[in-house]
Amino acid sequence: MKNNDFLKFFSLFALSVFILFILMIVMSIVTNISFETFYDSLFSKEIQFAIKLSLETASIATILGTLLGVPAAYALARYNFKGKDIVDSIVELPVILPPLITGFALLVFFGNTVFGKFITENIIEILFTYKGTIVAQFFVATPFIIRTSKSVFECIDEKYELIAQSLGSKKYESFLDVVIPMAKNGIIAGAILAWARSIGEFGATMMLAGATKMKTETLPIAVFLNISLGDLEKALAVSLIFLLVATLVLVIIRSVLKIGENNDRL
Amino acid sequence: MKNNDFLKFFSLFALSVFILFILMIVMSIVTNISFETFYDSLFSKEIQFAIKLSLETASIATILGTLLGVPAAYALARYNFKGKDIVDSIVELPVILPPLITGFALLVFFGNTVFGKFITENIIEILFTYKGTIVAQFFVATPFIIRTSKSVFECIDEKYELIAQSLGSKKYESFLDVVIPMAKNGIIAGAILAWARSIGEFGATMMLAGATKMKTETLPIAVFLNISLGDLEKALAVSLIFLLVATLVLVIIRSVLKIGENNDRL
Amino acid sequence: VDNTGAEQQEVLHAYVGAGMQMPMDEIAVEFEKKYGIKVEYDYSGSGALLSKIVASNQGDIFMPGDCSYVYQLEDKEMIKECSNVTKHIPVIAVQKGNPKNITGLSDLGQNGLELALGDDSISLGKLFKKILAKAETKGLNITKAVDTNTVVTGATVKQVLLYVTEKNVDAAVVWKADAYENPDRVDIVPIESEYNIVKTVPISILSTTENYENSKLFYDFVNNEGKEIFEKHGFVALE
Amino acid sequence: MLVIENLRKNLSNFELYIEKLEVKNSDYFVFLGLSGSGKTTILEMIAGFIKPDSGKIMLNGVDITNKPINERKIVLCNGKYLFPHLTIQKNIEYGIKHLKKPEKKEKVDNISKLLNITHLLNRKPERLSSGEQQRVALAMALVMEPEIILLDEPLSSLDRLLHEKLMYDLKEVHKSSNVTFIHVTHDFSEAAVLSNKMAILRNGKIEHIGTLQNVLKHPQNEFVAKFVGIKNILYGNCIEKDGNYIIQLLGFEIPVKEANYGEITLGIFPKDIIVSKKSEKDSKIYAGKIKSIVPSGPFDSKAVIEFNNIELISEISNSDLLKNPLKKGDSVEFYIDSISMIG
Amino acid sequence: MLVIENLRKNLSNFELYIEKLEVKNSDYFVFLGLSGSGKTTILEMIAGFIKPDSGKIMLNGVDITNKPINERKIVLCNGKYLFPHLTIQKNIEYGIKHLKKPEKKEKVDNISKLLNITHLLNRKPERLSSGEQQRVALAMALVMEPEIILLDEPLSSLDRLLHEKLMYDLKEVHKSSNVTFIHVTHDFSEAAVLSNKMAILRNGKIEHIGTLQNVLKHPQNEFVAKFVGIKNILYGNCIEKDGNYIIQLLGFEIPVKEANYGEITLGIFPKDIIVSKKSEKDSKIYAGKIKSIVPSGPFDSKAVIEFNNIELISEISNSDLLKNPLKKGDSVEFYIDSISMIG
Numbered sequence A, B: 001m002k003n004n005d006f007l008k009f010f011s012l013f014a015l016s017v018f019i020l021f022i023l024m025i026v027m028s029i030v031t032n033i034s035f036e037t038f039y040d041s042l043f044s045k046e047i048q049f050a051i052k053l054s055l056e057t058a059s060i061a062t063i064l065g066t067l068l069g070v071p072a073a074y075a076l077a078r079y080n081f082k083g084k085d086i087v088d089s090i091v092e093l094p095v096i097l098p099p100l101i102t103g104f105a106l107l108v109f110f111g112n113t114v115f116g117k118f119i120t121e122n123i124i125e126i127l128f129t130y131k132g133t134i135v136a137q138f139f140v141a142t143p144f145i146i147r148t149s150k151s152v153f154e155c156i157d158e159k160y161e162l163i164a165q166s167l168g169s170k171k172y173e174s175f176l177d178v179v180i181p182m183a184k185n186g187i188i189a190g191a192i193l194a195w196a197r198s199i200g201e202f203g204a205t206m207m208l209a210g211a212t213k214m215k216t217e218t219l220p221i222a223v224f225l226n227i228s229l230g231d232l233e234k235a236l237a238v239s240l241i242f243l244l245v246a247t248l249v250l251v252i253i254r255s256v257l258k259i260g261e262n263n264d265r266l
Numbered sequence C: 001v002d003n004t005g006a007e008q009q010e011v012l013h014a015y016v017g018a019g020m021q022m023p024m025d026e027i028a029v030e031f032e033k034k035y036g037i038k039v040e041y042d043y044s045g046s047g048a049l050l051s052k053i054v055a056s057n058q059g060d061i062f063m064p065g066d067c068s069y070v071y072q073l074e075d076k077e078m079i080k081e082c083s084n085v086t087k088h089i090p091v092i093a094v095q096k097g098n099p100k101n102i103t104g105l106s107d108l109g110q111n112g113l114e115l116a117l118g119d120d121s122i123s124l125g126k127l128f129k130k131i132l133a134k135a136e137t138k139g140l141n142i143t144k145a146v147d148t149n150t151v152v153t154g155a156t157v158k159q160v161l162l163y164v165t166e167k168n169v170d171a172a173v174v175w176k177a178d179a180y181e182n183p184d185r186v187d188i189v190p191i192e193s194e195y196n197i198v199k200t201v202p203i204s205i206l207s208t209t210e211n212y213e214n215s216k217l218f219y220d221f222v223n224n225e226g227k228e229i230f231e232k233h234g235f236v237a238l239e
Numbered sequence D, E: 001m002l003v004i005e006n007l008r009k010n011l012s013n014f015e016l017y018i019e020k021l022e023v024k025n026s027d028y029f030v031f032l033g034l035s036g037s038g039k040t041t042i043l044e045m046i047a048g049f050i051k052p053d054s055g056k057i058m059l060n061g062v063d064i065t066n067k068p069i070n071e072r073k074i075v076l077c078n079g080k081y082l083f084p085h086l087t088i089q090k091n092i093e094y095g096i097k098h099l100k101k102p103e104k105k106e107k108v109d110n111i112s113k114l115l116n117i118t119h120l121l122n123r124k125p126e127r128l129s130s131g132e133q134q135r136v137a138l139a140m141a142l143v144m145e146p147e148i149i150l151l152d153e154p155l156s157s158l159d160r161l162l163h164e165k166l167m168y169d170l171k172e173v174h175k176s177s178n179v180t181f182i183h184v185t186h187d188f189s190e191a192a193v194l195s196n197k198m199a200i201l202r203n204g205k206i207e208h209i210g211t212l213q214n215v216l217k218h219p220q221n222e223f224v225a226k227f228v229g230i231k232n233i234l235y236g237n238c239i240e241k242d243g244n245y246i247i248q249l250l251g252f253e254i255p256v257k258e259a260n261y262g263e264i265t266l267g268i269f270p271k272d273i274i275v276s277k278k279s280e281k282d283s284k285i286y287a288g289k290i291k292s293i294v295p296s297g298p299f300d301s302k303a304v305i306e307f308n309n310i311e312l313i314s315e316i317s318n319s320d321l322l323k324n325p326l327k328k329g330d331s332v333e334f335y336i337d338s339i340s341m342i343g
């Protein structure tokens, strides 16, 4: 089949080029760090705090985003209403907006508008706290959950729900009993994406929560502070730590899910 | 059906909450700008340049990303090889990495490694030019094209290709004649996503291309520079310009595609 | 997450230019030792901080890299008190070993030299423009040449410096304190004093403060004990 | 009793309209129709999945047209839509999940035995064959003891042997419960075996409602006639002659039992045109010529007989052909065993 | 001639193995088998879509086992996989896109006329019915003038009337071209009508290869017998008696034409157990009792007759039943019209 394999060759070549490009970037990071700097950074109190904070805020933002985003996605997938096209586009805005602008607008909203001020003063202190980090991450991450969940919901034949109702379920029961479990994998994929986006979020976070050490310092902010310090090597070391933590978590989640899937098949 | 409509109520409510949230953010931007500032910004030479540069670089980066990403996605969708899971994860790295770190690593790569230096010195001048902007955007945008195209390719039954080959086509012909046209909509959706991501890209762009006025100043960088100046209103005005330009382009693309689709049906 | 410890501990929120992390972190430790008041720094570029203050209407202390930012807030009546702490001295940072043999401002016009400068929107960029103008009046006409040599302008001082440490450019104009933090990667070439203009780093109490007494304590602490710490980190304290 | 009145539904360029339809309790009612005739649409309106544009659906005297799906006591079951994330056990329990555990277990056990799916209870639906999936869907519906079970082509996509088995099982299950079954199919022999009563749909309209005998002997129109397998459609005159009714057809006279004056349309099944020299019932013998003959299945062939300038299609069993071989151009004698009155 | 030798393919827990198979040029060959028996797998190996694990496929003496798909002159056509983005015209032209325009046009025109799809040429595939889609797929293949056309269940999912029409069309098209057709189906009557030769598959193995007559009269084993519709399987002894061959079965003696000594398995089609007082061919008359009787289609019923402690299944036409009604418990006399030898 030699004369036919040009396609295989070319497409694998394209893939390799991009992979190599990424690997070179990663290598640029790795080769510029001494083991000592890496070790010291990893076990410094500040970075340990940043790791913990990053994991916690990203997870909370993802959970909140899932709780709000999944029903919202369902509404977009199943119901027709006027201006649905526009709503669809609005949902995507946080993806298009540069995080810097997002964070800035969030800051104006919470610090300078009546409604926003009311929230910060009476309900929950958002500015310059880790809660601000969560709000910023939630904002940029939720569209990913909505978009992914929506396309999964659209893939699930509505008949499953109708049949569940035919078998005596109320609508919300058929949603919880049937749609959610069937959409599970898609929702999780969206949540993983959202989580990855959250943990890497920097611009909006820095604006809304500030770059305060041991308080609102997530890993990307730690990188920023080290760059600001001019401590290149440490910045790279923290970058690498970020890379390792994020990748590790994603690999673990994915393999846990895979094991779950295989069990299903037994 | 009243007693059953809790699901509809709740899911539409969730959607409204998120939409409102986004709208409030947008309002925070809009209400803090005077018309004059907006007008002046829009017609200032600097911003006009930034608009043009943003549109150009994002478009070029998207085209390059499509040319490389689509075949790469095909390889991921159709061929099995060792370590495919790992390759799959590597492709996603640029999505996880905060742009700041990405830009930083790209800078190190092009400025400080043998191979990177060779490229900048002999092939194409990347650092501090608009080409650097394109490289940074290409890097963060391509994974979106790969991911979206891959899932479309996976949706297309391989039998179409085999039958095309059965009808006398070579493999690459069946790819170009059959797979690409069938995947068209998915590829375009991925390209739109990539374009949106590119035009909003800030961190990596700024590192690699710098923030040189009338040379490498894209719209997000213009926002940042105005924030740095402490000129809040102008920063917000440029943000709004960015929002309008990006939304306008996306709406135009989408409606052009819709017209195309309808024609298909005639 | 919020492990501030004692719940009622008093906390100050201070916006500080990202370039002053080293001395200011040390000051916070000393200050807390002495008064039991915690200071939280929000580090960022001075302009970004300024925008943040206006946008959020919150905070106690503002310490940008340059007085001009404080003046802008004064116009908005957001400054209660202000004084200068240290000098910010522009210097030329060159690659370690000074391969292009740059000795002063005049060498920045050399043919083929690659130069990184701060953008006009940050204080360093603005200041350097003024320095070049001052040099013109003293007969050193290199504005054009410098313009040609400038391959990149950065949006933060650190970014500008980074291009030197990463050997992307031959030289950059940065604050002395920034260059001082990278002794193994850059050499410092001073700008001739006849041309140079020195900036002062101010500290100010914001009118948005909700705890003026504590803010004032910190303000005074930086102005007294703080100066010594700044000198330790390469700043030149004001008398 | 399920009563449908003036039910109307427009779907893009398709219109469904049912003036009146009654299904008695415990009946086995079959809707027959080609693809796109509106079978699924009717079922889904009865189930409440889609809303009619106008008209009424009444169950035992209660108007259920706008009742929520889950309160209708009407269950639509479909083997293609088992819940993929649940085991068969859980699928069957789905409709009775509010019951206590032992009660649930008993019901599921009973129904599983009835439908012969006890060995499948721990599997996931994807690991079942289509026939097994249909059985499970039926179990899911039966376990709820509804008034009506709706079946959307439950036997399609099964292979031959399975098809027959499940068809007789359906008949058995229906007999042993007293639930009304409404079944939708495009397969006439399914309807013949299963239904007490059938309705033949075309293009969203019911063309004929009746029992099997009624459909075979008195198809409402030519479409129904063709649908049930009548391949010969002829036009004749019915007159009375000597106290007997006779249809005059192209110069010949065919005696019939029932009177139906004037020009009428007649239908003859291929199997009722019998090539033979001797009529068993003293029917009249005609002479014709074989125009073509091709196999129509493993045991029968289809012969086109030219007779008096018209073409008649006759089914001849291959075993008869073995005894008396026929080929194109041969002259044959035949008689007509039975005639259907169309209209 | 297509020759397959020792072809083997393992797919998860399914194994396909064909020792030897020959398909003559211009034949109409049908693979018959239930779902999952490996029909598609065989076709796709012949087409080159999947690679065999071992074995050889030869076309006209050339080993094509590893030839690229596009060089085999074998086309797999499938109405479910028309190219959705192309018009029907472009779909049909796909395989001859290298030809000049007028030449292309002529070929497409001819083939479209032959298959009666000229009016569809400007539509997109989604706007065609399944029957039309199948026709188009056939046109796409025929226009290339290949050696072999492979058809994967081209008639499934068509409704009754369409099914019959397209089946005869396929037969016509095959006759008028001299392309080899290899057709895969689970419908025995399709095979009966279309094939010159058929192979019955089970579980990846060929159980029987032969003509229709051969399959009916000498099914290789009980599976094949059941598959072709034999419902009565009996075990008897064949002996010679007075120069005639006789099968001794449960105390009775059945005369047969062929000798086959020892214990043998016999099969009787339901239609060959004829309830009648008088044998047409002087076959022996047996006496039994009706155990149950249910309709098996619009025209026939299935009677289970108890006879000498075994159960025989007989098909009785409803018109006969009308004349001589039968019910459970009735005594009947019957004879056996034809017997198949299994094995």
Ligand SMILES: Nc1ncnc2c1ncn2[C@@H]1O[C@H](COP(=O)(O)OP(=O)(O)OP(=O)(O)O)[C@@H](O)[C@H]1O
Pocket (backbone or CB within 6 Å): D011, D012, D013, D014, D033, D034, D035, D036, D037, D038, D039, D040, D041, D042, D186
């Ligand atoms: N949601 C819909 N929107 C528009 N048209 C529809 C919709 N659902 C069905 N139709 C149309 O209504 C007609 C009847 O469809 P229906 O599904 O009831 O037919 P059916 O008899 O069940 O066919 P099949 O045997 O193929 O299942 C078809 O012409 C179909 O195209």
Ligand SMILES: Nc1ncnc2c1ncn2[C@@H]1O[C@H](COP(=O)(O)OP(=O)(O)OP(=O)(O)O)[C@@H](O)[C@H]1O
Pocket (backbone or CB within 6 Å): E011, E012, E013, E014, E033, E034, E035, E036, E037, E038, E039, E040, E041, E042, E186
């Ligand atoms: N790619 C595959 N991987 C694993 N098993 C497969 C694969 N393709 C087919 N099989 C298995 O091989 C067997 C034969 O499949 P095949 O599709 O050839 O059957 P078939 O006779 O065409 O059935 P049908 O009538 O349902 O189309 C089945 O048991 C199927 O599960």
Ligand code: MOO
Pocket (backbone or CB within 6 Å): C016, C017, C018, C019, C020, C044, C045, C046, C047, C064, C065, C066, C122, C123, C124, C156, C157, C158
């Ligand atoms: O404090 Mo600055 O922004 O580094 O001038």
Ligand SMILES: [Mg+2]
Pocket (backbone or CB within 6 Å): D039, D040, D041, D152
């Ligand atoms: Mg239907």
Ligand SMILES: [Mg+2]
Pocket (backbone or CB within 6 Å): E039, E040, E041, E152
């Ligand atoms: Mg198959």
